[in-house]
Amino acid sequence: MPELPEVETVLRTLEKQIKGKQILDVEVLYERIVDNVSVEQFKDSLKNQTFKAFKRIGKYLIFELDQVSFVVHLRMEGKFYILQQKEAFDKHIHVVFHLSDKTTLQYHDTRKFGRMYVYPITQPIRSFSALRHVGYDVFDEKLIAMDLYRVSRNKTVTLKQFLLDQSILAGIGNIYANEICFRVSLHPQSRVHKLSKKDFENILRASRDILAAAIQAGGTTIRSYTSSLGIDGRFQLQLYVHNRAGEVCKVCAHHIEKKQVGGRGTYFCRQCQKRK
DNA sequence: CAGTTCGCCTGGGGGC
DNA sequence: TGCCCCCAGGCGAACT
Numbered sequence: 130m131p132e133l134p135e136v137e138t139v140l141r142t143l144e145k146q147i148k149g150k151q152i153l154d155v156e157v158l159y160e161r162i163v164d165n166v167s168v169e170q171f172k173d174s175l176k177n178q179t180f181k182a183f184k185r186i187g188k189y190l191i192f193e194l195d196q197v198s199f200v201v202h203l204r205m206e207g208k209f210y211i212l213q214q215k216e217a218f219d220k221h222i223h224v225v226f227h228l229s230d231k232t233t234l235q236y237h238d239t240r241k242f243g244r245m246y247v248y249p250i251t252q253p254i255r256s257f258s259a260l261r262h263v264g265y266d267v268f269d270e271k272l273i274a275m276d277l278y279r280v281s282r283n284k285t286v287t288l289k290q291f292l293l294d295q296s297i298l299a300g301i302g303n304i305y306a307n308e309i310c311f312r313v314s315l316h317p318q319s320r321v322h323k324l325s326k327k328d329f330e331n332i333l334r335a336s337r338d339i340l341a342a343a344i345q346a347g348g349t350t351i352r353s354y355t356s357s358l359g360i361d362g363r364f365q366l367q368l369y370v371h372n373r374a375g376e377v378c379k380v381c382a383h384h385i386e387k388k389q390v391g392g393r394g395t396y397f398c399r400q401c402q403k404r405k
Numbered sequence: 406c407a408g409t410t411c412g413c414c415t416g417g418g419g420g421c
Numbered sequence: 422t423g424c425c426c427c428c429a430g431g432c433g434a435a436c437t
Contacts, residue, residue, distance in 0.1 A: 202431085204432075206414095206415090238414095240414045242415095242430085244432090262433080285407085295431085302431075303431090392410095393429090
């Protein structure tokens with residue numbers, strides 16, 4: 130489940146691998162992956178285009194080519210591979226880009242949840258329909274704790290749900306939401322309208338610190354998810370609560386608990402994290 | 406209008 | 422061993 134650090138890792142890896150390469154042909158094997166245009170338009174608009182710039186907002190990858198911006202959301206299990214074009218594609222490969230150096234960029238997605246979009250290069254990123262519900266990226270320099278505090282005032286949701294709401298703060302998924310709650314010593318079911326400005330300063334700082342550390346570690350590899358191109362993240366070694374139900378808290382030695390919050394598996398330490 | 410439910414998918418795990 | 426069932430989970434759309 131790629132969250133901001135995994136998406137950033139994919140982006141940086143792909144930039145090294147395919148920047149300056151041209152797409153000679155595009156094969157779409159599972160049409161629903163292509164979201165905002167027809168498959169024909171998708172192929173036509175990407176053909177003969179060269180990868181120029183690599184950007185990210187929240188969990189969205191944005192590849193700028195000559196005349197189009199190509200946007201990808203990996204959702205649960207999407208990943209890219211660069212392979213020689215000789216052998217048959219794996220059964221979970223849904224889109225194949227044939228590149229100018231005789232390699233292929235292959236999009237692999239077991240659950241087929243990922244989505245791709247194309248927009249004219251002249252269109253401003255923030256007006257892309259794909260990003261309609263995407264708020265501030267966690268690392269957006271314009272974002273300050275007060276923005277989060279303001280949004281939280283008229284909300285009844287829990288801290289965990291707030292952190293997962295991409296229309297407020299974009300990039301955090303289930304793993305890091307659990308870790309952020311732990312870092313700020315707040316129970317994930319704390320109601321955000323009860324939190325202080327100081328709490329939100331802590332939350333924003335913790336979010337940036339944890340995601341930055343995860344990027345440094347190449348992301349988190351959990352269950353089936355590996356970022357792409359054979360790269361495995363190492364951040365799972367730094368997890369305090371996620372996926373650690375029944376294990377011992379690294380801070381206080383109490384046991385880590387798991388429960389459902391907003392329908393999502395939520396891990397926390399009752400002793401370290403206070404409910405507000 | 407904000408919060409909740411549903412549908413999209415498939416592999417893996419539990420139950421038997 | 423094998424089969425069935427259920428579940429996870431990001432996100433948008435539909436619904437309440």
